[in-house]
Amino acid sequence: DVYYWECKGYTPLFPRILGHEASGIVESVGEGVNDLKPGDHVLPIFTGECKECRHCLSEESNNMCELLRINCDRGVMLADGKTRFSINGKPIYHFVGTSTFSQYTVVHVGQVAKISPTAPLDKVCPISCGICTGFGATVNVAKPKKGQTVALFGLGAVGLAAAEGARVCGASRIIAVDVNPRRFEEAKRFGITEFVNPKDYDKPVQEVIVEMTGGGVDRSV
Numbered sequence: 001d002v003y004y005w006e007c008k009g010y011t012p013l014f015p016r017i018l019g020h021e022a023s024g025i026v027e028s029v030g031e032g033v034n035d036l037k038p039g040d041h042v043l044p045i046f047t048g049e050c051k052e053c054r055h056c057l058s059e060e061s062n063n064m065c066e067l068l069r070i071n072c073d074r075g076v077m078l079a080d081g082k083t084r085f086s087i088n089g090k091p092i093y094h095f096v097g098t099s100t101f102s103q104y105t106v107v108h109v110g111q112v113a114k115i116s117p118t119a120p121l122d123k124v125c126p127i128s129c130g131i132c133t134g135f136g137a138t139v140n141v142a143k144p145k146k147g148q149t150v151a152l153f154g155l156g157a158v159g160l161a162a163a164e165g166a167r168v169c170g171a172s173r174i175i176a177v178d179v180n181p182r183r184f185e186e187a188k189r190f191g192i193t194e195f196v197n198p199k200d201y202d203k204p205v206q207e208v209i210v211e212m213t214g215g216g217v218d219r220s221v
Contacts, residue, residue, distance in 0.1 A: 020046045085106075
């Protein structure tokens with residue numbers, strides 16, 4: 001969010017409420033919304049799904065919905081091209097359809113995922129972005145087969161989730177690449193078997209991995 005606050009890579013649009021990761025409880029629903037009701041626990045999703053376009057109906061496309069794909073320049077609701085936030089009668093713009101840095105937000109129904117009411121809201125909020133991004137990229141796109149080797153670049157939230165995805169898929173070796181060695185011990189809990197710090201070598205890290213694996217890994221994430 002700092003990246004967009006600094007206006008890198010998109011058209012500046014202010015004032016706006018940033019934020020793309022959260023969990024919450026439905027306060028009310030608009031006309032035509034039938035699959036959610038007040039009281040439901042949900043995760044707002046910035047790469048939504050209309051469930052009707054060719055990408056949503058495809059088994060191959062991932063988060064490329066023609067209606068709700070991520071758009072950092074749009075600051076209004078799709079239905080009427082207006083904002084749902086204001087102060088002193090002046091509009092405050094939305095951000096990637098979620099605007100989660102707020103106690104209340106308004107989103108398109110396709111940008112909400114219903115979750116179990118027993119899931120702790122203060123714990124599941126990263127699932128709305130970082131966790132599903134890494135896990136999904138591994139399980140749904142890379143699709144390593146049981147016994148294969150996987151290299152993961154970066155051990156932040158997305159990287160750890162990708163490691164968990166590789167572990168669930170049955171990867172035999174999961175090699176993590178990161179410049180922070182302190183992350184390795186925690187990463188073992190997510191299935192990481194080996195750790196490579198590029199700073200420890202005087203050659204490109206991909207060459208190190210090729211030597212470690214006798215020719216290279218089956219999948220890289």
